[in-house]
Amino acid sequence: MTGIPGTDDKMTNFAANLRLLCDRQGSISLICRKLGINRQQFNKYLSGRHMPSSGNIRIVANYFGLGPEVLFAEHEHFRALVDGNFFDVLDHLRRAPQVVRFLDTVAVSTKIDMGEYVGCYDRYQYSSIYSRKILRSAFCIFQNGDFLNHYYIERFPSYDNPARTEYIFKYHGFTFPVEDRVFTIDFETVQRNEFTFGIFSNVQRSSKRFMFGIVSGVAATMFRQPFSTRAVLHYRKAGLLSRAELQSTTTLDMNDPSIPREAREYLGESPDMIKPA
CATH class of the missing domain: 1.10.260.40 (lambda repressor-like DNA-binding domains)
Structure with missing residues (x-):
């Protein structure tokens, strides 16, 4: 020990x-x-x-x-x-007894084409920290043995100096495609106090691949309140995250032209963040 x-x-x-x-x-x-x-x-x-x-x-x-x-x-x-070499982190997670029991419970025997889901995505959602801002994070799904894993990075610029990063959050977790739905569960590894859960639907529109869904986050302290909101995964490329994807992570104005039209339409014109009263 x-x-x-x-x-x-x-x-x-x-x-x-x-x-x-x-x-x-x-x-x-x-x-x-x-x-x-x-x-x-x-x-x-x-x-x-x-x-x-x-x-x-x-x-x-x-x-x-x-x-x-x-x-x-x-x-x-x-x-x-x-x-950004998260394989070591995930190996530690997978050996944890609680995670092993969880995987044994939720793993399904149906064979799926994992290659349909692997790759890098831009992830869009309304920010639970910065009011009326859309958060663009870098999200990656990759195959690790018999399972799909994912990791994603969030970066929040400083209010006083937007060129400076105020917060960085890094999430590592597991991805489960089941009956045309994609379930995610992950753990925040910087502050180590938050779980997030998601369910997405895989859709194909105008030669661009999107997954639309709902994500919820529950923190160990009320410094970050529990939240639930819509989220969009927009496929970017094959492979793992590179510097280009990481540099694009930030918060954006709601009507920023770099946000795909499909993502803006799904997220809506006003934040629908669900928080405790």
Whole structure:
């Protein structure tokens, strides 16, 4: 059985993960200025010689759009999340006893053409965070053994500086095509506090493939309230998500011309987000 990481392990993981994030950002001096943290002190974090205060941990986490606890994840697992290599994450999920029991319950014996569903999609829905904005996320379905898995990425720009990303959410889960319907269940792995569920209908229109459906999300805390809303999957290409798909993730005005007409018509003219009273 794996033991609970001690202080030394946490410090080592934090330092390695912070170095990885900084390598992707460029200038350490610029990062320190934006964080408001002394460069000499920041170097101690990078070298693993000093553990940041809880306040500085939150500052660093917010800057990189991550949950504070994610910064202390095992480095290889953290690299898998940051690099978009989600197979390791899904393998961990599939070995969990609760997931194994779930798969045994819902898996159907009917053979289907899994290749009909695999590929990359643009996913559109009204945002549960930004009022009257349509969220475009990057969604990918791929085959993993006898099952279909999926992952998708949401990015929310800052209100004050739209060029800067305020939040990033990453979901990993399972896809079940049953009788011309597609069921999805997934887990958010940055904040680690949300499940989402979806049911979609596969439709073909004017040589473009769409799946129209309903998705619901339930969080562990009321920081993100439960929601239910319409969603659209618009097929983009075969294979896994690339940088181009990830860079297109953002929130859009309701009438943004880049949103396919079919998606806008299905989502409707006004948000129909269902939330608790």
